Amino acid sequence: MPRRKSEANPAGSNPLPVDAPARRTGATIHDVARHLGVSSMTVSRVVNDLEGVRPQMRERVLAAIKELGYVPNMAARAARAGVSRIGVLFSNPRSSNLGEFLMGAFTAGGKLGCQLVVEPTAAHADPLDAVRTVIAAGVDAVILPPPLCDSMQALELLWRAQVQGLSFATAEPRSHSSAVFIDDFEGARCMTRHLIDLGHRDIAFVLGDPSHSPSRRREEGFRAAMAEAGLVVPAERLVQGMFTYRSGMEVGNALLAGDSAARPTAIFASNDDMAAGIVALALGLGLKIPAELSVAGFDDTPIAESIWPALTTIHQPIAEMAASAVTLAHELVKRGRNGGAPEVTHHRCKFSLVVRGSTGAAAGSATNRPRRSPRATVP
Structure with missing residues (x-):
């Protein structure tokens, strides 16, 4: 992730906490196949709702999926398809600019073919739990609204999960993370x-x-x-x-x-x-x-x-800023998948x-x- 060693763990400081949430590592599609004594392709066809599986076998596969607690790896599926999964958080559901923010994000996501995972921070007692929720959903990047955009704890959660973080509408863009903002x-x-x-x-x-x-x-x-x-x-x-x-x-x-x-x-x-x-x-x-x-x-x-x-x-061009944030997050994900080092980008919009x-x-x-x-x- 784009961080300098001196910034992430300066000399004499404590290392980052070790209790960071990891990506979901439960039962796999192969575990379900072995449990039933069938091929992984059969299970895959059921998971993806494809034809070619007898109704009785489909029912057995679905029952085994539920029994073993298998959750399809949406991140891996999206990566194989070349699709970016971007977490979009919002903090105030009553804000009068929420509609513009979401419209800008959806418009850019539709043009780029991104999957947007929208999560309200107000639905959680601790806003950081919203970050953990979208990480667990297998996103590749997360757009952080105020005040999470300035939270080092939020950025550390993303770093440890190897997920790109982008600060939205911050007034204090950081040298180690990308941001979209106005002056x-x-x-x-x-x-x-x-x-x-x-x-x-x-x-x-x-x-x-x-x-x-x-x-x-x-x-x-x-x-x-x-x-x-x-x-x-x-x-x-x-x-x-x-x-x-x-x-x-x-x-x-x-x-x-x-x-x-x-x-x-x-x-x-x-x-x-x-x-x-x-x-x-x-x-x-x-x-x-x-x-x-x-x-x-x-x-x-x-x-x-x-x-x-x-x-x-x-x-403040909220819709334009949201579209820019999704576009920038998408570019960061693509660069990472192609083996390039993510570049910190600060995009300042005009007011x-x-x-x-x-x-x-x-x-x-x-x-x-x-x-x-x-x-x-x-x-």
């Missing part, structure tokens, strides 16, 4: 500059789930743009959210429900779900958006255009600023600064 720092800085260009000086920022690396990088981008403009960010203008609609409503209430003189003129939430919650709360308080309050999000998920007013946001109705000039400002393009693409 979250520059995206947040671009959005903050947009708000500053509109005359906003009192801008609140809503952080996302601290276990997600994009949350940290987006905060850094916001802080950088504010510092570049010579603006101080008071501690009370940095509030913690969790990337959910409900957390957006909660922080919106904390920022807006008090004295009107203490309200910020703009709120930049580090994802669209939280921004949508803030918009709902603000409208419930009778605030006019954007005349009295500008609200911006990040990701450009479907909810950004579903609410009113529609959200100004940073477009763009999308200006909609939720942001406008700060009340009382008379800025003459030019407004940015409604959709400015940034590499």
Whole structure:
């Protein structure tokens, strides 16, 4: 696997744990054949539902398969056919960008002839169990979503099982594993500059789930743009959210429900779900958006255009990124099967600023600064 010895087991450190899950090693097709006293070809025909086996023999083979606990080796079957089996994990079934993510993955998988094994991490008490599940299913590669994309434990599980790992939407791509991502720092800085260009000086920022690396990088981008403009960010203008609609409503209430003189003129939430919650709360308080309050999000998920007013946001091309991740994983698998050493690849996609109705000039400002393009693409 693509790792440097110094990174995987640096001098003086403990070796990797030895309790890693191995691929399934139960009964084989030959064990079933020997148990029945028939040829392996007969068992293979039954397993693959082919003709040429008498009904009575088919029933005996199926009974023996169940008795011995034989599980067809899907990985070996796919390898013989030249097919890549790619595990696709997703962490938040309620995320508004899940549909785009899966559509991008399915589209690329269909074009390449890959078999996608989709597994929700939310179905497991420990997200690492989702990784173990797809490893046991015989996948050749796994696409890891946030926050698993930044988990060394997840990557170690894959290394030990000799399965390719690819980090999706990480903000901190690692030198020893491939990744598909955008520049979250520059995206947040671009959005903050947009708000500053509109005359906003009192801008609140809503952080996302601290276990997600994009949350940290987006905060850094916001802080950088504010510092570049010579603006101080008071501690009370940095509030913690969790990337959910409900957390957006909660922080919106904390920022807006008090004295009107203490309200910020703009709120930049580090994802669209939280921004949508803030918009709902603000409208419930009778605030006019954007005349009295500008609200911006990040990701450009479907909810950004579903609410009113529609959200100004940073477009993250989730479908394109998912397709790129499947394509890259497929290429890594093919290279490994051909005897080549897997190459670490970092594929950075472009983001763009999308200006909609939720942001406008700060009340009382008379800025003459030019407004940015409604959709400015940034590499």
